[in-house]
Amino acid sequence: MTKLKLDENFVAENVRQIIEMLGVSATAEVSKEEDTLGPQSEGRGPHGPVYVVDISSEDSSLLIGKHGANLESLQFILAVRLKTLTGQDDFEIFVDVDNFRRQKEDRLEKMARQIAEKVGQTGNPEPLYDLSPSERRLIHTILTDNPQVTTISEGEGIDRHLIIKPK
Numbered sequence: 001m002t003k004l005k006l007d008e009n010f011v012a013e014n015v016r017q018i019i020e021m022l023g024v025s026a027t028a029e030v031s032k033e034e035d036t037l038g039p040q041s042e043g044r045g046p047h048g049p050v051y052v053v054d055i056s057s058e059d060s061s062l063l064i065g066k067h068g069a070n071l072e073s074l075q076f077i078l079a080v081r082l083k084t085l086t087g088q089d090d091f092e093i094f095v096d097v098d099n100f101r102r103q104k105e106d107r108l109e110k111m112a113r114q115i116a117e118k119v120g121q122t123g124n125p126e127p128l129y130d131l132s133p134s135e136r137r138l139i140h141t142i143l144t145d146n147p148q149v150t151t152i153s154e155g156e157g158i159d160r161h162l163i164i165k166p167k
Contacts, residue, residue, distance in 0.1 A: 006086040008032050008051065010076065012029075014078060014082060015030065015053055015055070016084070017023075018077065019057075024057060025059060029052050032050070033048050033051075033057070034050075047092040048092075052096070053096070055098070056097075056098055060100070062160075064097050070124075075095040078093055078095060087166055091113055108135055108142075109138070112138075113143075115128070115164050116146050116164055119148070119149050119164050120148030126163070127162070127163045136153055137158070138154075146159065152165070
């Protein structure tokens with residue numbers, strides 16, 4: 001079987017097909033960003049491109065789901081489909097619906113900075129529970145250069161949590 005070429009048009013066509021199968025009215029815009037993540041862990045070399053899929057829909061709540069669960073699933077299914085059809089796995093897919101993820105990231109960033117400020121003033125560590133791995137990673141990244149605090153993750157599985165503590 002000939003493997004297909006991965007590009008913005010191919011990603012857009014697959015998004016269109018998935019949305020059509022879901023019976024949802026939506027439009028999608030796909031853009032390609034070159035690797036900004038640097039070398040990947042485990043010596044696998046650099047990441048390939050990041051395909052950003054921005055979906056607009058009147059049925060956005062259905063596509064997003066509770067706490068973004070459907071959005072995560074949509075992104076996972078799209079990534080598996082593209083990897084299977086193209087034979088490539090050196091790319092990332094980032095799917096957003098009506099800016100849900102960007103707004104959530106903005107709220108997380110604001111919260112992280114407020115808690116860091118509080119920890120810096122009081123000197124008391126603050127644990128943050130019920131965060132997804134990607135949310136913990138985002139907060140670690142946001143506070144990396146903060147001169148007053150540092151972040152660590154502790155615990156295993158569903159008990160894993162992030163702690164913002166003074167430097």
